Amino acid sequence: MSSRADAVDPARIAQWCREHLGSPPVDEIFRSGNLSAVIGLRLADGREVVLKVRPDSPRIAACVEVQHRLFQAGYPCPQPLATAAFGQDIATAETYVPGGTPLPSGDAARAFAEAFARLIELAPRPDEMSTLDPPPSWAAWNHTGDGLWPRSEENPDLNLNRVAGPAWIDEAGRRARDRLRAGESEAVIGHCDWLAGNLRWNGDTLLVVHDWDSMTADSEAVLVGFAAALYSTVNVDDLATVEETDRFLDAYRHAHGRELSADELERSWAAGVWTRAYDARYQHAVGQPITSLCESEAHERLCRAGTGSPRR
Structure with missing residues (x-):
């Protein structure tokens, strides 16, 4: 596990989820990440989401907007749910899409x-x-x-x-x-x-x-x-x-x-x-x-x- 992912405070995660997703986490599905802390969560309302925490940058908002537009166009990407400050960093939440394999079965x-x-x-x-x-x-x-x-x-x-x-x-x-x-x-x-x-x-x-x-x-x-x-x-x-x-x-x-x-x-x-x-x-x-x-x-x-x- 990266030090960035390991250092994200669970109490701050819970507060962020309550404020921006309307429901606190009840279980952590996974925690990983390199340039970002990437944390899979199960919320009290039953949703499964992925929270990403990383240093704030002007480009983050544009990346999220591109993802949102591609999701709306039917491209297979997680649905963006929220973007907001996370202390000095920025956090985004998206739907958790589990399963699949890392390589296609054919060509x-x-x-x-x-x-x-x-x-x-x-x-x-x-x-x-x-x-x-x-x-x-x-x-x-x-x-x-x-x-x-x-x-x-x-x-x-x-x-x-x-x-x-x-x-x-x-x-x-x-x-x-x-x-x-x-x-x-x-x-x-x-x-x-x-x-x-x-x-x-x-x-x-x-x-x-x-x-x-x-x-x-x-x-x-x-x-x-x-x-x-x-x-x-x-x-x-x-x-x-x-x-x-x-x-x-x-x-x-x-x-x-x-x-x-x-x-x-x-x-x-x-x-x-x-x-x-x-x-x-x-x-x-x-x-x-x-x-x-x-x-x-x-x-x-x-x-x-x-x-x-x-x-x-």
Whole structure:
């Protein structure tokens, strides 16, 4: 259990639920979380809800609004119930959607890509929302701060630009960022953390998508590239191989009903390199094994992005 989740006071939870949901909790179903404390609760009136507590940010309201609109449009996401201050933090409540499996029973590339294409299609336009900035750090390839790497949400006191690390990771991130900056297209809203652990399935039918704090506005090519690089066909601890990313991009084109241009495809590959290089850089900086990207895979993905390979 994360220290953030463990530190949330049950008495404050009860007070918040009474004030904003009209009923106190009588049982705790689960407690987990990384950037947020995520707590499943059974209320006295019989409802089961999920309470999320995290530092307040202007983008939270926009994320909740996107989730609300997608729920109204019939997309499989939990129904938002309340948003209000929680001490110095912000808390949101949504319906609890249990069950399902982390992977579809059939063609995972097609299922994940079709679910992502439908989300992009149903999401509101960026100009209809209040700010979704700044994006989560693993999606902030075009941040305005100093250095290659943005401020880490996972560890705000850690400056990735000041931690010596494998040169190939920095070079991969730099080449990917430069390729992304070389092209531009209209922004759309999408989910930038399309990990298998954030989706649940009934067979090949999508049951629910979680982690709606990971909404951001970027070009379609970039958002699709993130998703294609992060999903899994094996288990929640693995990320897509080069071949699996290629299958996702092909399935997305069919689901979306149009071909991605050569430039868009290259930018999709570059976006996948950037987000996985960021994660690899963070893993190295905190002393974890580097599992999000290896040098040979960075080489192959950068070639597909039209930017060559990192220097060895």
